[in-house]
Amino acid sequence: MVVPKEMRCLLHLTGCLKESHFNTPDESTETAVNEIFDSLNSKINEKLDLNFFVRNASGDRCLVSQCFNSVQKLSEEFIDTLKSQVLLGLPLIEVDVAIRFISQISNDDEIKLQAPVLTEKVTPDQTTFHQFEFPIDMLEILSCEAITADKLKQMLITHVEMQRNFQLQFQNGQTGKKSEDVLVPVYPYHFDLSPMQSNKTSSDDKSLYLRIVTEILPVKVKESDQLALKVRENLHEMYGIEKNRPVFRKQNAIKFKPIFSTQLIFDESTTPPPKATATSTVGNYQADSVCETVKGKYAYFHYLQEGMSDSGWGCAYRSLQTVWSWFLLQGYTDKPVITHKEIQQTLHKIGDKPASFVGSSQWIGSFEVSYVLDHHLDITSAFINVQSGDQIVSNAQRIASHFKNHGTPIMVGGGVLAHTICGICYEEDAIESTVKYLILDPHYTGAEELKNIKKKQVYAWKPQSFWKSDSFYNLCLPQKPNIF
Known part of the structure; x- marks a missing residue:
């Protein structure tokens, strides 16, 4: 042969x-x-x-x-x-x-x-x-x-x-x-x-x-x-x-061996824009609609990866790791993705948490995520704070602007489980009825198979009803630094 x-x-x-x-x-x-x-x-x-x-x-x-x-x-x-x-x-x-x-x-x-x-x-x-x-x-x-x-x-x-x-x-x-x-x-x-x-x-x-x-x-x-x-x-x-x-x-530079041996790598092509739901014709959103996603590649971090038993408490840690992976894969840093223990040690070192926090199974939120990004990568973050999930839609244009101008994943914390927003689509004249969010769910515990991940809907476009009306949310929007 x-x-x-x-x-x-x-x-x-x-x-x-x-x-x-x-x-x-x-x-x-x-x-x-x-x-x-x-x-x-x-x-x-x-x-x-x-x-x-x-x-x-x-x-x-x-x-x-x-x-x-x-x-x-x-x-x-x-x-x-x-x-x-x-x-x-x-x-x-x-x-x-x-x-x-x-x-x-x-x-x-x-x-x-x-x-x-x-x-x-x-x-x-x-x-x-x-x-x-x-x-x-x-x-x-x-x-x-x-x-x-x-x-x-x-x-x-x-x-x-x-x-x-x-x-x-x-x-x-x-x-x-x-x-x-x-x-x-x-x-x-x-x-x-x-x-x-x-x-x-x-x-x-x-x-x-x-x-x-x-x-x-x-x-x-x-x-x-x-x-x-x-x-x-x-x-x-x-x-x-x-x-x-x-x-x-x-x-x-082109890598001949993958940076991540376990995690799947996603980008703009992984999940196409959602189907229209209200005013547009059958098919994708109309040409005058807004559809913005994360710019570049990012790794999917979720529960139980690499032998870490963090089910029930590590979702925000995993979301932070996904955000960190974006800065690594786009060349803004060469520092490897931070571990749970390193996150906890950092928060103790800067005075945000007591010594007993290190090695614990305590939750963190969007503000802690911003502290870690700032301390290690010199990345600043903007915030969107809402008292109810119903209010997230009123920030749809700001979220779209973030993806267009910065392109980083958005970490969502608050009174419920953490998630990562990787995109948003809506029609300008009917935002509330057409808006959808591309959600990356860190609570997944299955195999690293895209087919199974999409079947489980843990990386999928979600409607406004995904957000709970009786919970508050803090959205952490990492800002892309102006460097080359």
Whole structure:
């Protein structure tokens, strides 16, 4: 059995290249950079013994020439596991580059590692000896037919040139403060810019309009560092993207392993707008109706996940975790979603709860949710407070405005069980009779299966009658920070 050549796929090529260089005291860093990369390209073209291996989900490998050659027959098991790897709606082909090259590097104990890319030694004549490791990480959409050793070699050369150009930008001060190092520690990151495109197709196949770009970013620096900020600013300007949300932070990069191993991930496409109920014709809401939802992805946290026995008291904790996941998945933070115990410890630390609260099964509400978001993520929240569920509809326009301008999930607490609002739809001339809310219910205790979740109506559009008229509600509306 062979891999179908006509199959479109994502090719992920990874590996590491090494290079050494003697830097004399009178040599400019720009000259040193060019000499390093010239030597590296020369080795790729002439001296290095390059072998490219396809790796399947089970860790088995085969040479590219064997995997994509119609003569070479491979086991069905290998091909099946290869096809089981999917990313962004396309089969993911993992390729490792193996390089055989005899290094001339000394084993002198005085050489010490300057992580992550540099080993250096200063000789008696003040000549500095450097050994560099260049991370190789490429992602490209192509057909299986195009995957050949020559194609991969050309991709490697292009990738090396990309790293050269980025290092020269550092040396010339184009990314802020001019670098005094020969090479700056960097790593390639991949970003899907298709959400920023306005010319998407009407097809359900999202892979048809994928736009993947690879950019070199500095490592070992905080996102708030001036260097990282300047690099992102340059990228936003280069691609014509507004500087009103994270796009090129490391947390925005394409993930080859999911952030969440248990929770399902939802977005605008998961649940379509509800059916009209009053003044509109049969079908979806009319064109002049209002329908706003959470902007972006969020994880569904609910009772009993990950071995936590929180049924009956942890609903607001779970709603907070869903809200936190939105900020994580949109790149506003790289902090992992907070746990129940960490939530309780935070509320005790800031003086909101006594020490006995930590480790208890006590409820929290929307105000506590806002305290935790503010303390850990520097996120402020607005509030809507109503004395009766009947009054929520009078805030429909404000809720819609929140989703349009901020796009974050809304946590609902109060005198009854907590919920999360993820969308709202209504017709302007008949809000009370047409309004529906997209509710994510943290009280669910079943399996992580979307079909079952929708069957149980724990992630569904609910009418105004969902809210109890004899209960008060506090709606926490987390505000999207103005950062990129």
